[in-house]
Amino acid sequence: MKKEKHADKYIFIACLVLAAAMFVGGFFCPPMGVIDGSVLKAGGIPLVIPAYEDMDTLSATLDRIDALLLSGGGDMNPLFMGDEPLPGLGGICPQRDKAELWLVRMAYNRQLPILGICRGIQMMTCALGGKVFQDLPSQYHDQPLIKHSQNLAREYASHTVQIEEESLLHRIMKDTRIAVNSFHHQAVCETGSLLKVCARSADGVIEAVESTEHKSLLGVQWHPECFVLGGDDSMMPLFEWLVKEARSFLQARGIHQRILTLDSHCDTPMCFPKAAERGISPSRLISSRSDLALVDLHKMHEGRLDASIMVAYLPQGGRDGASLEQANRTAHHILDQIEEMVADNADAKLET
Numbered sequence: 001m002k003k004e005k006h007a008d009k010y011i012f013i014a015c016l017v018l019a020a021a022m023f024v025g026g027f028f029c030p031p032m033g034v035i036d037g038s039v040l041k042a043g044g045i046p047l048v049i050p051a052y053e054d055m056d057t058l059s060a061t062l063d064r065i066d067a068l069l070l071s072g073g074g075d076m077n078p079l080f081m082g083d084e085p086l087p088g089l090g091g092i093c094p095q096r097d098k099a100e101l102w103l104v105r106m107a108y109n110r111q112l113p114i115l116g117i118c119r120g121i122q123m124m125t126c127a128l129g130g131k132v133f134q135d136l137p138s139q140y141h142d143q144p145l146i147k148h149s150q151n152l153a154r155e156y157a158s159h160t161v162q163i164e165e166e167s168l169l170h171r172i173m174k175d176t177r178i179a180v181n182s183f184h185h186q187a188v189c190e191t192g193s194l195l196k197v198c199a200r201s202a203d204g205v206i207e208a209v210e211s212t213e214h215k216s217l218l219g220v221q222w223h224p225e226c227f228v229l230g231g232d233d234s235m236m237p238l239f240e241w242l243v244k245e246a247r248s249f250l251q252a253r254g255i256h257q258r259i260l261t262l263d264s265h266c267d268t269p270m271c272f273p274k275a276a277e278r279g280i281s282p283s284r285l286i287s288s289r290s291d292l293a294l295v296d297l298h299k300m301h302e303g304r305l306d307a308s309i310m311v312a313y314l315p316q317g318g319r320d321g322a323s324l325e326q327a328n329r330t331a332h333h334i335l336d337q338i339e340e341m342v343a344d345n346a347d348a349k350l351e352t
Contacts, residue, residue: 044243049099068104068107070119071119075089090185108127113217114216122219124209129193130194137185148201156181160178163208169199173237180207180221188206188219216245262306278292280292282338
């Protein structure tokens, strides 16, 4: 694959939205110009990704950006979380849900910096194994709710959030208590294993999450981009953090442009028997997206791994002649499968 050059003085931040609308399903969704302004002010160049469903095009888009920003919007389809819709559920855009869920998972695999805003924190959570309340007023019973859908102008704060000390958000905002605006009736319910809570409102509702694996990943339930409308730069550190992480990602990508990366050994051949039980050939195992192997063509592409050495790993067995002969046959069979796999995928196109 020919590697493309990327101008290192430009930091491209992709913002995914369906449309520039003020209200979606009765809840506030800021026009993209507001988000664009915050990204530009922080030193990034915003690009809008339409909510299309072509996975190849979305994948190609991720290959050309330095960070992903998930903007606010309408409600998400509860079926993606295995839940049935409740009466309080608002408007849904299935095309946007599908595109965002896929983008978050693929961006996560690529180590792309991600900032999720309002709906964005909810989509991040759902995509990475967590769950979301469909409707706080009818589902949240831990304690009485504060008002989470303000009637105040969007550039003004309406409640406070408590930030966990020593969290990523704490390092960015340099405070443990900040005032935020609020335009939502959905919220994170369970973070899953890949995310952790880093801020809550006074009623205990989750207001921010970050990575448990120290990835450049942050989601906030409020709309930080709106504060600049009133000349308030207090939320700019969030966008400055995103641009800083995007620049670091761009520099890392530049290293991969100059240096070939080789994995000295991988587990893929060890997965041949399990793949066979599912009716998956070695050739298909390496070319398709699978949860069986740690290395396949998709993961190599997304992780910028140029080559991997595959060998025939065998369990320790007997030292007698029959056992050694059987081990020899097994090794040759695995090596034949590896050779067939390589030959079948010499000019393979990644399957989505």
